[in-house]
Amino acid sequence: MSAVSEQGAVPANRLDRRKARTRQALVDAAVRLIAEGRGQQASIQEITDAADIGFGSFYNHFESKEQLFQTASGEVLDRWAKMIDGACTDRRDPAEVFAVSLRISGRLAWAHPEIAGFITGAGLELVDAPSGLAPHALRDIRAGQAAGRFTVPDAEIALSAVAGGLLGLLRLHQRHPGRVTESSVDDLAEACLRLLGLRAAEARRIAQLPLPRAGSS
Amino acid sequence: MSAVSEQGAVPANRLDRRKARTRQALVDAAVRLIAEGRGQQASIQEITDAADIGFGSFYNHFESKEQLFQTASGEVLDRWAKMIDGACTDRRDPAEVFAVSLRISGRLAWAHPEIAGFITGAGLELVDAPSGLAPHALRDIRAGQAAGRFTVPDAEIALSAVAGGLLGLLRLHQRHPGRVTESSVDDLAEACLRLLGLRAAEARRIAQLPLPRAGSS
DNA sequence: ATTATCTATAGATCTATAGATAATGC
DNA sequence: ATTATCTATAGATCTATAGATAATGC
Numbered sequence: 001m002s003a004v005s006e007q008g009a010v011p012a013n014r015l016d017r018r019k020a021r022t023r024q025a026l027v028d029a030a031v032r033l034i035a036e037g038r039g040q041q042a043s044i045q046e047i048t049d050a051a052d053i054g055f056g057s058f059y060n061h062f063e064s065k066e067q068l069f070q071t072a073s074g075e076v077l078d079r080w081a082k083m084i085d086g087a088c089t090d091r092r093d094p095a096e097v098f099a100v101s102l103r104i105s106g107r108l109a110w111a112h113p114e115i116a117g118f119i120t121g122a123g124l125e126l127v128d129a130p131s132g133l134a135p136h137a138l139r140d141i142r143a144g145q146a147a148g149r150f151t152v153p154d155a156e157i158a159l160s161a162v163a164g165g166l167l168g169l170l171r172l173h174q175r176h177p178g179r180v181t182e183s184s185v186d187d188l189a190e191a192c193l194r195l196l197g198l199r200a201a202e203a204r205r206i207a208q209l210p211l212p213r214a215g216s217s
Numbered sequence: 218m219s220a221v222s223e224q225g226a227v228p229a230n231r232l233d234r235r236k237a238r239t240r241q242a243l244v245d246a247a248v249r250l251i252a253e254g255r256g257q258q259a260s261i262q263e264i265t266d267a268a269d270i271g272f273g274s275f276y277n278h279f280e281s282k283e284q285l286f287q288t289a290s291g292e293v294l295d296r297w298a299k300m301i302d303g304a305c306t307d308r309r310d311p312a313e314v315f316a317v318s319l320r321i322s323g324r325l326a327w328a329h330p331e332i333a334g335f336i337t338g339a340g341l342e343l344v345d346a347p348s349g350l351a352p353h354a355l356r357d358i359r360a361g362q363a364a365g366r367f368t369v370p371d372a373e374i375a376l377s378a379v380a381g382g383l384l385g386l387l388r389l390h391q392r393h394p395g396r397v398t399e400s401s402v403d404d405l406a407e408a409c410l411r412l413l414g415l416r417a418a419e420a421r422r423i424a425q426l427p428l429p430r431a432g433s434s
Numbered sequence: 435a436t437t438a439t440c441t442a443t444a445g446a447t448c449t450a451t452a453g454a455t456a457a458t459g460c
Numbered sequence: 461a462t463t464a465t466c467t468a469t470a471g472a473t474c475t476a477t478a479g480a481t482a483a484t485g486c
Contacts, residue, residue, distance in 0.1 A: 015458050015463065022465080041257070043448060054466035059450070124341050124384055153404050154396075157385040161408070164381015167341055168374040179371075187370050191378070195412035232437065232484050239439080260474060271440035276476070440481070448473070455466070 023061045025051040030072035035117030039069055076118045077132035080105070083112075084133070087212050094144035095198060099189045099206045101137065105166055106185030109173040120170045127156075127163050134159065144196065151197030162192045240278045242268040247289035252334030256286055293335045294349035297322070300329075301350070304429050311361035312415060316406045316423045318357065322383055323402030326390040337387045344373075344380050351376065361413065368414030379409045 011017045029051035033042045044065060048055045062068040084101045091097045108116040119126065127134050137159055144150035152158045165188050173180040186207045193203035228234045246268035250259045261282060265272045279285040301318045308314045325333040336343065344351050354376055361367035369375045382405050390397040403424045410420035 013459075018457080019464065044450090045448075056451080056467075057465050060464065064449095124381060127385065128388075152408050154386075154389070154401060156389055157382055157401070157405055158408065160385020160388070161378050161382030161405075161412070164341060164384065165374055165378030165412075167381065168344065168377020169371075171345075171377070172371070172373055184371060184374070188374055188378075191369050191375065191412045191414075194414070195378070195382075195408045197408075197411070197417075200414075200416070230485075235483080236438065261476090262474075273441075273477080274439050277438065281475095436483100436485070438481105438483075440479105442477105442479090444475105444477085446473105446475075449471090451468105451470085453466105453468090455464105457462100457464075459462070 019060075022051075022053055022057055025053055026058065026061055026068060027072045027075060030068050031076055031114060031118050034069070034072065034121040035114065037121050039121060040065060073118075073122065073129070074131060076115055077126075077129065079112075080108070080115055080119075081133055081136060083108075084136075093149070093206075094140055094147055095149050095193060095196075095202075095206055096209065098137075098140045098144065098196070099193060099209070100211065101140065102162065102166065102189045102192060103185055103207070103211060106169055106188060107182060109170055109180065110182075116170050117174070120167060120174060123167065124160065124163060127160050137162070141196065149198070152195065158196055161195060165192060236277075239268075239270055239274055242270055243275065243278055243285060244289045244292055247285050248293055248331060248335050251286070251289065251338040252331065254338050256338060257282060290335075290339065290346065291348060293332055294343075294346065296329075297325070297332055297336075298350055298353060300325075301353075310366070310423075311357055311364055312366050312410060312413075312419075312423055313426065315354075315357045315361065315413070316410060316426070317428065318354065319379065319383065319406045319409060320402055320424070320428060323386055323405060324399060326387055326397065327399075333387050334391070337384060337391060340384065341377065341380060344377050354379070358413065366415070369412065375413055378412060382409060 011020050026047065029047050030039075032050060033039055033047065042050075042065075044058050045055055047065070047068070048058050058068075062071070084104055087104045088097050088100050091100060105119075108119070126132065138155055141150060141152075141155040141158055145152070145155060150158075169180060169184060169188055190203045190207035193206060194200060198206070228237050243264065246264050247256075249267060250256055250264065259267075259282075261275050262272060264282070264285070265275050275285075279288070301321055304321045305314050305317050308317060322336075325336070343349065355372055358367060358369075358372040358375055362369070362372060367375075386397060386401060386405055407420045407424035410423060411417060415423070
């Protein structure tokens with residue numbers, strides 16, 4: 001048995017590196033297929049074709065389609081979470097954390113189209129994903145409620161609405177790239193802050209705060 | 218060729234009535250399967266089993282699974298639209314029309330669980346459905362923008378957020394029936410009105426207006 | 435006699451695996 | 461020599477249709 005490489009570490013020898021490349025090709029193909037809206041629907045043959053590897057190699061890495069798609073989702077969600085965490089360090093106000101997170105997420109449409117495509121392909125199920133952004137976002141909203149900053153009564157319903165808005169924006173950008181700009185993203189953040197219960201003026205101010213320079217990517 | 222019966226009219230003879238029953242059994246089964254979250258994924262065999270009809274009868278009524286599911290969606294969307302229209306007659310203010318529509322839709326969780334189940338099963342794709350509620354809701358939001366009542370800049374993104382909120386509420390009710398009440402629905406409507414740009418006090422007032430008695434159903 | 439439904443099945447996928455081939459380790 | 465990849469294929473679905481059966485019309 002070859003040594004299990006740490007997350008992100010480059011495997012020690014060439015054989016393991018080749019193996020890692022094949023696996024990554026499968027994961028990337030899965031992400032593309034999800035982005036095209038035919039996630040679970042694609043056959044394993046289509047997946048291995050898209051990954052440009054032999055059909056049988058699939059089973060060297062995953063036991064089933066479900067397992068591959070779960071792995072692929074987890075990987076993209078991790079990247080997304082890291083982007084947001086990078087941009088939110090040293091923010092205290094839950095409303096600011098929330099707004100920055102949403103504005104960064106909307107900007108994925110330009111900064112990381114493959115993540116944006118995955119998000120629109122995955123749809124609202126993202127809100128239910130136990131690992132990923134949903135728990136993080138829920139915590140932000142609940143912190144805002146506890147601080148008396150958000151008056152909306154149910155955090156889960158509010159999160160679902162915010163996620164719906166983000167999905168709407170990302171999908172609109174895919175279909176009509178010209179109709180969505182960074183300022184549309186900020187408008188969405190502003191509207192969501194009002195939904196959460198902030199006064200209009202305060203929502204506008206927070207949705208316009210300067211964003212940190214694009215993070216580690 | 219037997220006479221094509223008008224929409225909703227009872228067919229003239231017993232043969233046509235039997236045929237209509239079989240077809241309806243298929244449509245109802247499709248709606249149930251969508252509600253269970255395995256719409257297109259179910260095999261035709263599963264569909265005919267759920268409808269309790271012979272396998273081959275499927276092809277007497279539909280050419281493909283896609284066609285059945287499209288028909289089933291169209292039918293439920295029609296019922297939904299009729300409920301809303303019934304409740305919104307003689308309302309002029311776009312904000313009121315919007316709020317009543319949303320409050321009626323949320324109350325489907327109790328009044329018409331099969332419609333609510335279909336909505337949660339279908340997900341955000343509903344916003345893109347060309348026939349159905351989306352165009353109707355979009356018109357309401359645009360009317361509100363034109364009247365200067367809604368300040369949110371992009372109607373489509375706002376609609377997607379509202380739809381996300383509704384889906385979140387309906388799903389929450391499915392998983393934890395106790396945690397959602399009619400007043401949760403009104404809270405959601407209030408939050409959505411704020412998102413659209415109404416002042417907090419005005420949003421509250423409109424979300425609390427009396428609803429008409431349950432309509433024709 | 436006509437029409438819809440049902441049962442059975444051919445043909446087309448799709449999944450999972452076995453065995454052959456190619457690449458790397460030592 | 462070892463390990464991953466690739467090709468080929470058996471077995472399990474799934475779809476679409478043909479032909480038999482049951483229900484209704486006239």
